[in-house]
Amino acid sequence: MSELLPQQQIDKLKAHAAEIEHPHEMIVDVLREIQAHHGWVPDAGVVLTAEILGITPVEVEEIATFYDKIFRQPVGKRVVHICDSICCWSTGGEEIADHLQQTLGIGFGETTADGLFTLLPTCCLGACGDAPAMMIGLTTYGPLTATKVDEILAKERAELAKTTSGKD
């Protein structure tokens, strides 16, 4: 996970950037790829994006800091986004958020000591029919109850254990 992007992917992105007329349009794509691979986007990731696209780091940082789903600070292996918008709020979202904080033992913006989970509030996930909802990584879950949250976290933990033990 320490590498920002595999060289092959860098080459591919560079080749694509060289082909198109407006490489700026790829900024979000490249940042997302780095994030998918590295978990978050460190300064070096901003610099790498700029290098791939042949633009300045400032131009990348302007974009990277605008979007809330680009992480410019370290996060855990899984980011738990708990919706705090109106539909989830009205169906018990706050209780679920409390439950998550207690179970994970962290507050919003924090990462569990084992480095597995970071908890963030998010605006509406477009899962209002399934409220209260949360998104872990890119997967949306809902409607949530405390029990369901426990099951989902357990499942995510198990998956993480598999991938990390497989890798090391």
Next chain:
Amino acid sequence: MTDYTQVLFKNRRPGETASLETYEKTGGYEGLRIALQKTPGEICAQVKYSGLRGRGGAGFPTGVKWSFFPADQPGEKYLVCNGDEMEPGTYKDRQLLLADPHQLIEGMVIAAYALQAPVGYIFLRYAYEDCSQVIERAIAEAEAAGYLGKDILGSGFSCELHLHRSAGRYILGEETALINGLEGRRPNPRSKPPFPAQRGLFGRPTNVNNIETLANVPHIMRNGNAWYQQLSAPESSPGTKLFGLSGHFNRTECFELPLGVTLREVVQEYGGGLRNGKRFKACLPGGASSPYMTAEHLDVAMDFNALEEIGSRLGTAGVTAFDEDTCMVAVTRNINRFFARESCGWCTPCRDGLQTISWLLDKIENGQGTEDDLTMLHDQVRNINGRSFCALAEGAMGPVEALLRLFEDEIKEHIRKGKCPFG
């Protein structure tokens, strides 16, 4: 529940996404064949006379917008599909894509032909990874079947579609901010004029439509305007609409209903009433930016014009219900916090005004509010409404203004009691 004609949802099956085959079996891509027989101008005219109105929130007549587009101007022109869908209470585009995505592809190819804008972008919000996979597959299927790509169905018309996955933030739903986002610029809105139809993506003419809007187009092509108009009662709002129900309803699902159904029908028939047998207090009829409706509005028809007449808006038709035990100050505070957080930061009223309103609503909800705060709330709304650079702040004022109009007593009770009366 009345069995209304299902157009966009006719292939919806629980947990399933309609394949190309299913779509074709139910008339899919026939609209495209028909369209390719016509001239671009004829298609624009037909869409105009169908009365289709934009489903992205504003309800602007789609055909009229298309008729402003300089389709015969040489050089690049772009078609953009707005799939940002980030307004709380709105999840209909996701349901549409997960049910039957080829409607969008077909709609976009027809629109691209009608507008002579052969390069299309589908802009999709971050949280819709499920939809993005569905779209990618649908694009691949459509290309393989000759509905997309070079020389579509032997017509000589070519069209390419690109999927852009965003990285969060509601403002990208605003069409000019979205265009900046696609270009890799800071997604602040642009000033209009020039409108995207004159100078949009990469400085070229660009047409932006909502997913649901575009998905309606193939059906109009295939079945004609008379058919389309008889789908709903109000002349001003033809067709069906996806209503996404949420909040305190018993059933929080997305339904395809004719425009003009009454709120009562939505609440009682489709929403199944409110949870725990509670009474209906209010709802957001069309996403978090639409002013509240209350029990006195239950017999109002849910269409663009009727809602405007009562001081609300159909918006995205995401109906969020609140029961009698709900504190409307708390609801408004929650909604306002969303808008404050999603402000792009370009103009002062939105960037700092929404922060001020958040602070005031916090204060009132926490029992520390004063009469001065209420006065201040009024003057904030008065000075933000219509004064911001784009419509985000105006949308944010919808619920706050409605709170002051419909629930001022509730605010005063907070102030009088020094606490929230709902505990």
Next chain:
Amino acid sequence: MPKLIIDNREVTVPEGTNVLEAAQALDIVIPHFCYHEALGAVGSCRLCAMNFLEGPVEGLQMACMIKAEDGMVVSTVDEEAVELRSHVIEWAMTNHPHDCPVCDEGGECQLQDMTVAGGHSRRRFHGPKQTYINQELGPFIQQEKNRCITCYRCIRTYRDYCGGTDFGTFGSRNRICFGRFQDGRLESPFSGNLVDACPTGVFTNKVFRFKSRVWDLQEAPSICPHCSLGCSTIPGGRYRELQRVKPGINRETNGFFICDRGRFGYDHVNHPERPRQARLDGQQATVDAALTAAAQRVRQMVEQHGPDSVAFVGSARTSLEAGALLAEWAKRTGSPHLLFETHRERDRAARILVDRLGDRACSLAELQQSDLLLLIGTDLIAEGPMAALAVRQAVRAGAQVVVIDPRPIDLPCSCTHLPVGPERLPVFLDTLVTRKTEALTDAERNPLQALLEQLDAAKTPALLGGADLLGSRGISRLLDAAVALDNNERPVRVVGLLGGANSYGGALLTRSPRDFDTLVDDIQEGAIKALVCLESDPYRECFDPARAQAALGRLELLVSFDCTPNLAAQRADIFLPSRPVAEMAGSFINNEGRLQAFEQVIEPGISIRETSSGDHPPREFSLETPGALPRPAWQMLAQVLDLPGDLPAIRQQIATADERFDALTSLTADETGPRITDPVVLPDTAPDELPQCVPGETLPLLPVQGFAGSDWLAHLSAPLQPLEGEPTIWLHCDLAVRLGLAEQDQARLTTPLGHCHVTVRTSARMADNLVLVPHLWGTALEGLVPGGRHIDCRLEKEVNL
């Protein structure tokens, strides 16, 4: 021309004017933040609300976003508009700290002004404010992010207007901030403009920080002395110390901005080694005694050896008034030797430009209107930074720029650059004149053909060339090219970048057909025995300082007037301390012939520093201010000539004697200034080939100007020191490889003048087969003066011991 009614008053404004500007034309000032005359309107602050009562637009609108149209009836005092403005101010203040008492913007804070103007006086918001961590932005700019009101003026100035690339907008919603990606010096040579652009105290002048409250400053309109463009400035000083410079507004020249050299180059005025004492034969003397001695000895010299034995040499930083009196002195002695530039090529180039420029002259405002700009043999960032900014504005409006120059030119805009060796410049110039392309190489022919076509098609073309690389011959050919490229529809404009602030004025005053190099021969031979130097340093400013120094040793009398510690001042038999621009009134003529006046800002004298521990200068009892002896050069010269010593009288005298300077009598420092064009006395020797680079035996070395470090006055300014850097040379990457050198290597540079150690920089964007050396005062490179023949050199890599 739309006619509209604002607050019941009618106003007619030019097409394209917005309603905010139209109101300003009626002196109705409505608060605004994001609109700025130079930056335009973006409608983000929402402050300039007016109510549109009748006409094509109706209701409350942001006046800056609405073009004035016929029939509009507008109210600025409408209740709704007034209420909105007070709210916008209130919002802008929500996150603003209450640090006004210690804020270094105090006294010129537009946020304060707008807060008062907008009618917001009582804080109602008591919620938590956003706070930020500041960045370290280098020696010039201090950042204090918490004060930001997010008006976006900084980014629009730094990036859009000035073309800086290391500054951005970060974050979103009410958590936006502006700065660099990471800590570090702001790289744009126009970075100081952030200070003026920011309406509050986010970006302040770090050098000036906490030195004075601005209302305590003595300020007056002035002219920047650091290049030939003549930008308008407003220096500010206190207790005899010059403390800062900010741009003045001149819509014909610099507009609203200045470069960092102009902004931070002022400190030569306070230089600790600045000579403040008159000297006579090595002894301190009163100014009066020294002046009497100077007049007397010059007279004796003429009596003994004839008028040809005395020469008078001014410089490009000599004011027009002092220059004219020097000329009068020369005339009274009968001496034919009067020059205003000791650098031969700069002198001749200036004279040829002035002689032939005429209606081709092009102000920076006009340059911005050009649709095609050919920059040949000029590096604008070094030779006239604000011209580079004007070129950028032209490009933003759609102009094309072609650069033909050996250097790795860094313009703040896109351009097509042909990095050819200096020896090719005459060929290119000839081609522009004759359209014959035989002399061009195959690789050169196509771009030149294309350029000629572009020039023919252009509606408002401009040619820009620098005196250093083109020399007199090149400037002359540039003017020939302009003539050749004229057509019936339009002339071709010309901008020549000259040696200094008053090069143009000096050329107008010069009466000798000779140049300084030939005078050096006379000095060497003993024919010239006395030299009067007016703010000039023939020891070091001519192209071949070694040769000059050898000859100057033979002089019997050296008189020097100066305000800087240069060699002539040090070696003079009679020295007279003069004043720099900020300490006197006077005038300069810039490179387009614009006569501009400057006023006195402060009195001379060793400054008092309140803040130090009581060690301010007057330690001994004295009735006089220490160090206050320097006088304006024109005043001292007037005394020599027995003329009244006040400026109006001197100006009157100059204007009476020479009608070209008529305008002097009524000139004020706040006007844009009239243009003066006139034939001048040309140098007699026919201009030979371009100065540089008949390819030599070994490696040709080409000294060039740098942004900082090659302007003598700027070099004496401590705030600019961080920009000067180490002695450096530039090589094409390929040449570096052939020489076994790499970027950042240390190398030993050997020239006939000796050895020096340099850092190697490489570029692919420059001419091959030559070594560029940016001239750097105060280092071993100071003898390598730009603007002459090439020098042979050797380069060896230095191995670290």
